[in-house]
Amino acid sequence: MMTTTPPSPPSLGALTTAARDRPSAVERPVQIDVEGLDFYYGTKQALADISVRIRANLVTAFIGPSGCGKSTFLRTLNRMNDIIPGARVRGQVRIAGRDIYAPGTDVVDLRRRVGMVFQKSNPFPKSVFENVAYGLRINALTGSKAELAARVEESLKAAALWDEVKDRLNESALSLSGGQQQRLCIARALAIQPEILLMDEPASALDPIATQRIEELIYQLKHTYTIVIVTHNMQQAARVSDDTAFFWLGKLVEFGATDQIFTAPREKLTEDYVTGRFG
Amino acid sequence: MTRGRGRAGALAGDRLMQGFGLLVLTLALASLGALVADVLADGAGRVSWQFLTSYPSRLPERAGILPALVGSIYVITLTALIAVPLGVAAAVYLEEYGTRSRLARVVEINIANLAGVPSIIYGLLGLGLFVRLMAMGRSVLAGAATLALLVLPVVILSTREALRAVPKSLREGSYALGATKWQTIWHQVLPSALPGILTGLILALSRAIGETAPLITIGALTYVPFLPDGLWSPFTVLPIQIFNWVSRPQAGFLENAAAAILVMLVLLIAMNATAIVIRDRLQRHSA
Numbered sequence: 001m002m003t004t005t006p007p008s009p010p011s012l013g014a015l016t017t018a019a020r021d022r023p024s025a026v027e028r029p030v031q032i033d034v035e036g037l038d039f040y041y042g043t044k045q046a047l048a049d050i051s052v053r054i055r056a057n058l059v060t061a062f063i064g065p066s067g068c069g070k071s072t073f074l075r076t077l078n079r080m081n082d083i084i085p086g087a088r089v090r091g092q093v094r095i096a097g098r099d100i101y102a103p104g105t106d107v108v109d110l111r112r113r114v115g116m117v118f119q120k121s122n123p124f125p126k127s128v129f130e131n132v133a134y135g136l137r138i139n140a141l142t143g144s145k146a147e148l149a150a151r152v153e154e155s156l157k158a159a160a161l162w163d164e165v166k167d168r169l170n171e172s173a174l175s176l177s178g179g180q181q182q183r184l185c186i187a188r189a190l191a192i193q194p195e196i197l198l199m200d201e202p203a204s205a206l207d208p209i210a211t212q213r214i215e216e217l218i219y220q221l222k223h224t225y226t227i228v229i230v231t232h233n234m235q236q237a238a239r240v241s242d243d244t245a246f247f248w249l250g251k252l253v254e255f256g257a258t259d260q261i262f263t264a265p266r267e268k269l270t271e272d273y274v275t276g277r278f279g
Numbered sequence: 280m281t282r283g284r285g286r287a288g289a290l291a292g293d294r295l296m297q298g299f300g301l302l303v304l305t306l307a308l309a310s311l312g313a314l315v316a317d318v319l320a321d322g323a324g325r326v327s328w329q330f331l332t333s334y335p336s337r338l339p340e341r342a343g344i345l346p347a348l349v350g351s352i353y354v355i356t357l358t359a360l361i362a363v364p365l366g367v368a369a370a371v372y373l374e375e376y377g378t379r380s381r382l383a384r385v386v387e388i389n390i391a392n393l394a395g396v397p398s399i400i401y402g403l404l405g406l407g408l409f410v411r412l413m414a415m416g417r418s419v420l421a422g423a424a425t426l427a428l429l430v431l432p433v434v435i436l437s438t439r440e441a442l443r444a445v446p447k448s449l450r451e452g453s454y455a456l457g458a459t460k461w462q463t464i465w466h467q468v469l470p471s472a473l474p475g476i477l478t479g480l481i482l483a484l485s486r487a488i489g490e491t492a493p494l495i496t497i498g499a500l501t502y503v504p505f506l507p508d509g510l511w512s513p514f515t516v517l518p519i520q521i522f523n524w525v526s527r528p529q530a531g532f533l534e535n536a537a538a539a540i541l542v543m544l545v546l547l548i549a550m551n552a553t554a555i556v557i558r559d560r561l562q563r564h565s566a
Contacts, residue, residue: 078455080451080454080455083450083451083454085379108457108458108459109457111454111455111456111457112456112457115455115456116451116455118448118451118452118455120448122446122448122449122451122452123452124449124452124453124467125449125470125471134453134456134458134466135456135457135458138456138457138458138459138462138466139456139457185452188452188456189455189456192456192457
């Protein structure tokens with residue numbers, strides 16, 4: 001039986017490129033340290049005993065079949081699940097050494113430090129400019145109008161969107177294309193300068209060209225941010241990530257360097273999944 | 280074969296329902312049309328500048344609706360000023376903050392019930408609470424407060440519907456940027472829900488402007504030869520003026536009543552049109 005079938009030739013190329021640029025494992029400090037995390041929707045357990053260490057300035061991918069808990073887990077990292085009635089968490093999530101589920105945690109401040117981009121782009125029904133300015137305004141991060149405009153421009157540039165929208169900043173964000181809307185959502189998240197960026201299948205609703213642009217963007221952003229990305233596209237995980245976590249039925253089956261997960265998985269389940277035998 | 284017959288049967292049923300629907304619609308529109316035509320025939324000739332700007336009189340041809348018209352506009356504006364902030368705030372609380380508590384559920388059921396309470400009951404409440412207990416007297420303020428109570432359930436229910444229709448992704452997008460709950464509600468949820476909220480307000484205020492019983496109960500006057508000059512002033516409104524005129528024996532007053540009905544219809548249409556224009560403008564800006 002073949003144990004190390006790479007998903008497809010193009011991703012093999014991408015793998016080697018990524019591997020070349022990949023910093024060595026030891027030199028990156030742990031930024032998100034999860035220990036024994038259980039998660040319940042009411043009485044239904046969605047995550048069981050998850051422990052994982054996500055390192056700074058790397059891209060960590062969560063893969064797994066639909067309903068395996070990868071998105072749920074992502075949303076525990078900025079306490080986005082707090083909004084859901086009946087959601088309960090046990091265990092610890094330490095970000096920069098502090099347990100974010102400890103009593104007295106400032107959830108608003110946490111979400112400012114841990115940004116999020118959603119599966120379906122969700123720009124506010126406002127102008128392009130106001131979308132990016134929103135986070136800056138509500139958090140009172142900028143003083144003058146000029147400063148605000150500069151930060152908006154900077155964020156749009158960082159999200160590789162500036163050139164396309166610089167002449168239509170006052171138009172409705174909903175008039176942008178799907179790929180542009182998603183990059184606008186990334187710009188919006190970057191504007192408040194988070195330390196961590198969580199991305200929940202950010203390209204799943206986009207065409208291949210828009211997807212490629214998002215992936216290139218992720219590659220650039222990891223120099224500044226720690227990125228966690230949920231994806232159901234294994235080629236994408238192989239292309240963009242340094243570490244990969246494989247989830248199955250609410251459990252973390254395997255976590256390791258992306259090329260190890262894709263070329264030499266330790267678990268049979270991981271191997272079956274990455275070679276496309278199920279999922 | 281059976282399949283063919285079944286299909287023909289389904290088509291026939293479809294056509295039957297369509298015909299029935301059309302019939303019902305025609306009946307409803309025809310009765311409305313007859314009503315308007317009747318009122319037009321009786322009152323169109325009476326509507327004039329003199330009619331709009333005159334005070335009531337013993338002589339039908341010299342009587343006018345100025346105090347009632349001004350009173351109606353005055354009362355309805357005050358009603359909106361009282362009912363809108365209270366209703367929207369209550370809906371925001373119930374929908375965004377209190378949804379999970381037992382109390383909120385009890386309150387919710389009771390609001391739905393309150394929307395069905397006959398308006399004269401609100402009149403009695405207004406009489407006891409505002410006119411007597413709070414000593415507002417038979418004033419514009421007491422009338423507006425009573426009508427505000429009357430439409431409050433409708434405002435709350437329709438605002439909740441509008442809030443519920445705001446997509447979850449919008450809230451999540453706001454929370455994810457470090458917005459507090461109130462910032463999210465104020466900057467994202469309420470603006471998105473505004474067109475829906477306005478639709479509810481149109482319905483509520485349209486109901487309020489036509490109400491007669493609760494205002495008669497609290498003692499609105501039927502003969503007012505002066506304009507309301509403040510919150511504490513006695514007043515009358517169009518429906519009461521109409522009610523007063525139709526109960527007179529002279530033919531001239533019946534004509535006046537029909538003319539007043541026309542004026543009220545125009546006022547109502549103007550109110551609704553304004554709200555619809557505002558709503559469409561809001562929707563265009565956010566789309």
